[in-house]
Amino acid sequence: MNNICEKAVLYAAGGWPADEKAAFEMHLKTCASCRAEVALLNKTQEALNPPAAPSAVVENLFAKTTRKKAPFWAVWKTALAGTAVLGVGIVFLLAALHPDRSAFDATEVVAYMSEHLDEDYQNFSSDLELFEEDF
Incomplete structure (x- = not known):
């Protein structure tokens, strides 16, 4: 060698x-x-x-491990739907808790004012006199 x-x-x-x-x-x-x-x-x-691994094994493994990026709306659609349902629920809850302002009829308001008009006028008159005395 x-x-x-x-x-x-x-x-x-x-x-x-x-x-x-x-x-x-x-x-x-x-x-x-x-x-x-x-x-x-x-x-x-x-x-x-x-x-080398058989091509069928490689393709199967690649298909299992490769993830496609989901569109924005697909990822968030459950959260957005939940938020919308919650918002509608809050609106209905607030509407149920809010007193109805149309509960007084116009005739009831006129009757109350006519009953208490003299008393309210007297109170206003005395308050005005006290105010004028101060000045």
Whole structure:
């Protein structure tokens, strides 16, 4: 075995410039031990590379792990619908709690004013006199 036979590992790794590679390939034609060593190194490298997965397995895995981005409205439609229902509920609740201002009939208002008009006028008159005395 000569000095060039020791470089079989470098040749199998593929790290040589073109001129040295050509020279070693010429040596391989004449040296059976180097051919055997390079063949063993190539088989070892092939054994270390994992085999490719079947395309059906890859596609199935890709389909399970790939998520498409949902549109904005699809993500938020439940929250928006809930908010709308809550808003309508609040409006109805406030309407139920708010006193009805049309509960007084116009005749009732006129009757109340005519009953209490003299009393209200007297109170106003006395308040006005007290106010004028202060000034």
